[in-house]
Amino acid sequence: MSTTAEHDHAHEDGTTHVGARTKAPAELRALALEAELIERGLVSTDAIDTVVEFFQNEVGPRNGARLVARAWVEPEFRGRLLADASAAARELDISGMEGDHMIAVENTDTVHNLVVCTLCSCYPWPVLGVPPVWYKSAPYRARAVREPRGLLAEFGLDVPADVEVRVWDSSAELRYLVVPRRPAGTDQLSEDELAALVTRNGMIGVAPV
């Protein structure tokens, strides 16, 4: 926990990254209200964290899942997504301050993609929501580069030896989104049903879908 906190702090000192911006008045006002409600005993940090975590896992990645599902069912859209993910996202009315330079990388029979931000926690917010805590952790950031297969195995993903693992380092300028492989046996599913199969972890590259 302290590692994450220290890391976040270090990151928020002095880079040009969007996450390093000075907190805007709107954000400060929200933080002040949260602090006041905690002090009054109306809410607890733990309870808020639990709900935020749920949103991180379930709500944020919906936009990314829509992109992936559309790419699965519409080859022309897939082409546009892989050519310019930010433009393709705008076709689905998805845009946002951290999504302007987004690149989609596609998993295939021979390539598995994994996304990390080795410097801090650059992440395509508009399509994946708020990054999970482990994405920002020092061990994830280091191991994704040093031993990605071992890391993936810990996430329960054994990548066959004949499949190349490509690790993409997100930055403030370029943020990556993994397009997982469409699962077998899903030919009959609608686009919405397909989107429901796509997980945040799949779009980071630490899960198959």
Added chain:
Amino acid sequence: MTAASSERDHGGQGPLDQPLPDVEIPFDAPWHARIFATAVVACQQLGLPWDAFRDQLKEAVAADPQRPYYESVTEALEQLTAH
């Protein structure tokens, strides 16, 4: 989306024991998720239905339609918890 879909066990007392409201506008920043979650927890603790918050939010949006959505969320939560 409901809490039941989270497949997680929070021991019967957690904030996810009740269905969570749908997020109508996606989060663009961590504090958006945080203030929204704070509203969820506050409603539960006050024993208010989510609609009580939503009505307050509608008022806040109507009062200043140009204001960014999550700033209206903060405003609404301030109003809801003012007493």
